[in-house]
Amino acid sequence: MSGGLLAGRRRIATVFLAFAFAYFLSTLVRAITATLSPALTAEFGLESRDLGLLAGGYFLGFAFTQLPMGTWLDRHGPKRVIVCFLSAAVAGCLLFSVATHFWLLLAARVLTGVGVSACLMAPLTGYRRWLTPPMQLRSNSWMLMVGSFGLVGATLPVQWLMPYLGWRPLFWLLAAGALVSMALIAWAAPAWDDGAAREKNQDEGSYAAVWRDPFFRKLAPIGFFNYGGFVAMQTLWVVPWLTRVAGYTPQEAAGALFWISIALLATYGLWGMVNPRLAHRGIPAARLLAWGMPLGMLVLALVLIAGPAAGTVAWVVFLCVSTVVTLAQPAVALALPTALAGRALSAYNLVVFAGVFVVQWGIGLLIDLFASAGLDPVASFRAALSVFLACCVMSYVYFLWAPPHNRCVVPRPA
Numbered sequence: 493m494s495g496g497l498l499a500g501r502r503r504i505a506t507v508f509l510a511f512a513f514a515y516f517l518s519t520l521v522r523a524i525t526a527t528l529s530p531a532l533t534a535e536f537g538l539e540s541r542d543l544g545l546l547a548g549g550y551f552l553g554f555a556f557t558q559l560p561m562g563t564w565l566d567r568h569g570p571k572r573v574i575v576c577f578l579s580a581a582v583a584g585c586l587l588f589s590v591a592t593h594f595w596l597l598l599a600a601r602v603l604t605g606v607g608v609s610a611c612l613m614a615p616l617t618g619y620r621r622w623l624t625p626p627m628q629l630r631s632n633s634w635m636l637m638v639g640s641f642g643l644v645g646a647t648l649p650v651q652w653l654m655p656y657l658g659w660r661p662l663f664w665l666l667a668a669g670a671l672v673s674m675a676l677i678a679w680a681a682p683a684w685d686d687g688a689a690r691e692k693n694q695d696e697g698s699y700a701a702v703w704r705d706p707f708f709r710k711l712a713p714i715g716f717f718n719y720g721g722f723v724a725m726q727t728l729w730v731v732p733w734l735t736r737v738a739g740y741t742p743q744e745a746a747g748a749l750f751w752i753s754i755a756l757l758a759t760y761g762l763w764g765m766v767n768p769r770l771a772h773r774g775i776p777a778a779r780l781l782a783w784g785m786p787l788g789m790l791v792l793a794l795v796l797i798a799g800p801a802a803g804t805v806a807w808v809v810f811l812c813v814s815t816v817v818t819l820a821q822p823a824v825a826l827a828l829p830t831a832l833a834g835r836a837l838s839a840y841n842l843v844v845f846a847g848v849f850v851v852q853w854g855i856g857l858l859i860d861l862f863a864s865a866g867l868d869p870v871a872s873f874r875a876a877l878s879v880f881l882a883c884c885v886m887s888y889v890y891f892l893w894a895p896p897h898n899r900c901v902v903p904r905p906a
Contacts, residue, residue, distance in 0.1 A: 498622045498682070507622070508631060510680035511615035512638040514574065514673040518608035519642030521585065521666050522550055525601075526731045526749060527650045528659050530742040536594050540732070540863075544856025547728040549598045551852070553584075553605020554845035559699065561610055562838030566831065569684020570614035571677060578674045581607025582667045589663035607670070609845075612639075613837050620825055620833035622682065626768035632822040633764035636815075640757035643726070647750035651743060702839045707827045710894040711781075711820045712843050713887035718785060719817040720847020721880055726756070728852050729877075730807050736869045738803045748804040752811060759812045767819075777823035784816030785888050792881050796874050851880060 498504050525532070525547045532538060538546070557577070564573050584604030591597040612635060619628045653662060702708055734740040734748055770780070791810040795802040821840055828836040858876035867875060 497624065504623070504627075506680050507618070507682065508615075508634070510673075510676040511570070511574075511611075511618075512635060513676060514578065514608075514670075515611045515615070515635055516638050516642040516645075517666060517669045517673060518581075518611035519639035520645045521581075521604055521608065521642075521663075523643045523646035523727045523749075523753075524650060524662070524666075525550070526728050527646055527746050529728070529731055530735065530745075531654065531659055532597075536597070538594065540856040540859040541853070542594060542856075543732070544728065544853040546594070546598055546601060548724075548849040548852035549601035550605040551723075551845040551848040553602040553607075554609040555842055555849060556602075557606050557609045558613075558838040558842035558845070561613060562699070562835035565610070565614060565617040565834030565838065569681075570610075570618040571681035571684065574610040574614040575674050575678055577607050577610040578670050579607070580604075581670045583607070585663040585667040585670065589660040589667075609841075613834070613841055616822070616825065616837050617834040618681070620830055620837075625826060626771050628826070629767040629771060629822050630764045633760050633767055633818075636818055637757055637760035637764060640753055640760055643753035644750060644757065647746050647753055651746035699835055699839055701832060702828065702836050705828060705836075706895060707778075708824055708836070708840065710778075710891060711824060711840070713890050714781065714785070714817060714820060715840055715843040716847035717851070717880075717883045717887040718788075718814070719820060719844045720849075721851045721884060722788075722811065722814045722817055723844070723848045724851040724855070725807075726752070726811055727848075729855055730811075733807075733873055734803065737873050738800050740803070748807070751804060752808050755808045755812050756815065759815050760818075763815065763818075777819040780816055780819055782892065784813065785884075785891075788814035788816065789881060789884055789888065792877070792884075796877055796881070799870055799874060855880060 498507060525543075529543055529547075532546070533543060536542075561573065561577075581604050584600050584602075584607050587603060588597060588600035591600055615635060616628075616632060619631050623631060650662065730752065731745045731749060734745040735742060740748065788810060791806070791813055795806045795810055798806060821837065821844075824840045825833050825836050855876045858879055859872045862872040862875045863869070
């Protein structure tokens with residue numbers, strides 16, 4: 493079983509759910525800083541750049557591990573890698589819960605990011621070997637749907653628990669959840685035949701084939717700005733926009749984030765249903781990206797024009813339309829050989845999460861910069877997000893201009 497496709501729906505579902513629980517926790521801890529941002533800002537006296545750096549520290553931890561993790565996934569398999577990494581997430585959550593200074597908070601976020609950095613890449617690497625190509629596309633979308641449950645959990649449920657527990661005990665619960673997920677994955681995940689991967693891969697441990705691939709290079713700017721910015725908006729800057737531009741209270745902003753996450757959950761579920769059918773009809777991910785990304789950028793431009801009038805509905809539309817960028821990740825994995833799956837996914841994830849860090853922190857720096865130049869909060873947010881939108885437009889233009897990739901993989905049902 494370790495060297496081929498998983499047999500039986502029950503077996504596939506068991507493996508999927510074990511990994512999905514870990515990914516649920518990783519997205520919950522990723523997004524929780526958005527809900528906690530008013531409390532953290534008040535307790536630690538954070539400015540916009542500090543808040544952006546704190547949220548981005550999680551993704552910086554992700555970026556640190558991606559390249560070595562890709563090699564480890566190909567060599568040792570998803571089970572061993574993710575169980576080892578999650579132990580760091582436990583330590584990071586516990587450290588965050590006792591932090592009394594900003595820099596200790598930041599160190600805890602970086603450590604937590606390191607610990608959960610395999611929660612999506614590990615199962616996707618396994619799915620590349622264990623599942624058929626159409627099922628890989630479906631499972632990718634459904635993993636993101638499960639991740640949206642984590643984003644939902646980080647909104648109103650966290651806001652409701654705050655008066656009773658405070659924010660520090662929440663991280664004790666997250667550490668306990670990580671321990672449970674380690675046990676589930678150790679029990680459910682298949683073993684890994686690393687000998688088979690070595691036989692197929694003549695350049696073990698090298699990323700040269702990944703970096704050289706024209707399709708990877710074509711999608712890299714989109715991963716950095718469009719995909720990274722999508723995550724940055726979702727996990728941080730939506731709440732400050734709603735509270736400082738649209739005039740929402742922290743409770744109202746948490747409620748808005750709840751409904752945004754519900755809408756994203758439904759959108760990922762829909763992608764999971766339609767992706768195999770689109771693949772069967774010969775519609776590749778690159779074509780969907782070319783069609784869908786301009787709509788997301790248009791909606792963001794309308795949000796900036798609307799300013800204070802852009803509330804929950806506007807951000808729901810922008811984020812749901814922007815989910816099309818998530819198709820780039822499985823497309824990169826399918827465009828490269830199976831033996832390179834871990835490295836292809838991790839390399840692209842490095843691009844994405846480096847982009848998240850830069851966009852999250854960069855927007856905070858720009859907001860403070862424009863404010864110091866005399867702009868009011870609304871104008872500062874508009875100006876900072878306009879710079880982000882310009883970067884997205886340029887990455888899309890490069891995507892259209894770059895030469896075709898060296899192989900055209902259209903997954904078809906087995």
